[in-house]
Amino acid sequence: MQGGAGVGRAVVVGVVAWMLAMSACGGELAPDVKAGRRAQGAIATLRMRLRQRLQAALAEGGPSAAVSVCATEAPMLRDVVERDTGVRLGRASLRRRNPEPSAPPWVADWIAAQGERPVAGVTGLVETHAGAVRVLEPIGVEPVCVMCHGARPGDSLPAEAVTMDPAVAAALGQHYPADAATGYAVGDLRGAFWAEADY
Numbered sequence: 001m002q003g004g005a006g007v008g009r010a011v012v013v014g015v016v017a018w019m020l021a022m023s024a025c026g027g028e029l030a031p032d033v034k035a036g037r038r039a040q041g042a043i044a045t046l047r048m049r050l051r052q053r054l055q056a057a058l059a060e061g062g063p064s065a066a067v068s069v070c071a072t073e074a075p076m077l078r079d080v081v082e083r084d085t086g087v088r089l090g091r092a093s094l095r096r097r098n099p100e101p102s103a104p105p106w107v108a109d110w111i112a113a114q115g116e117r118p119v120a121g122v123t124g125l126v127e128t129h130a131g132a133v134r135v136l137e138p139i140g141v142e143p144v145c146v147m148c149h150g151a152r153p154g155d156s157l158p159a160e161a162v163t164m165d166p167a168v169a170a171a172l173g174q175h176y177p178a179d180a181a182t183g184y185a186v187g188d189l190r191g192a193f194w195a196e197a198d199y
């Protein structure tokens with residue numbers, strides 16, 4: 001397997017294994033491998049900070065108060081990771097709560113190609129393109145998520161769907177009048193973290 005700039009879409013599947021192989025061999029890592037690590041690290045950091053903040057906000061004030069915390073702090077947490085790492089990154093979804101910032105076209109294409117489906121079996125992607133490494137990691141719906149991404153009260157959905165508390169639905173309505181990110185069930189594909197690191 002070779003490093004360097006020419007890794008295209010065709011070998012995407014092999015890239016993760018290739019990155020691991022590179023690290024096992026020791027020595028100086030190729031610039032694109034380093035950039036891939038930075039992109040993956042930035043996603044891991046954002047994922048962890050969002051989860052920690054969500055859990056703390058839920059513990060402090062319950063789900064309706066946590067909606068306001070997420071509304072103001074989720075975009076800030078993203079901005080901080082982007083500033084600190086130099087990696088462009090964000091979350092994307094077919095049905096968004098907050099449409100800003102919009103995802104780059106390659107992310108939007110991937111999201112559209114997945115469609116509405118279970119998260120099981122969805123793999124992410126790592127590829128190089130025009131001097132940058134692109135990383136995409138799927139996001140699945142967990143039990144904690146349906147508190148704020150479940151069915152709206154009054155929606156007719158399958159019996160197993162979890163309906164949000166009316167207070168949560170009201171808080172969401174205040175911040176996001178055009179909220180499209182409801183009606184999810186545990187195990188659904190919710191969207192993806194994406195990152196782009198230049199090398």
Ligand code: HEC
Pocket residue numbers: 054063064066067068070071072074075091092093095096097098099139140141142144145146147148149181190191192
């Ligand atoms: C307390 C309510 C709450 C909970 C619980 C919650 N979210 Fe969200 N979620 C929000 C809010 C509010 C936003 C919009 C944040 C913003 O303005 O950037 C959001 C945005 C998102 C986005 C970005 C795309 C979009 O639609 O704007 C994803 C992806 C997401 N949530 C996934 C999850 C997942 C996965 C879980 C469970 C681990 C979860 N959420 C739990 C409130 C919640």
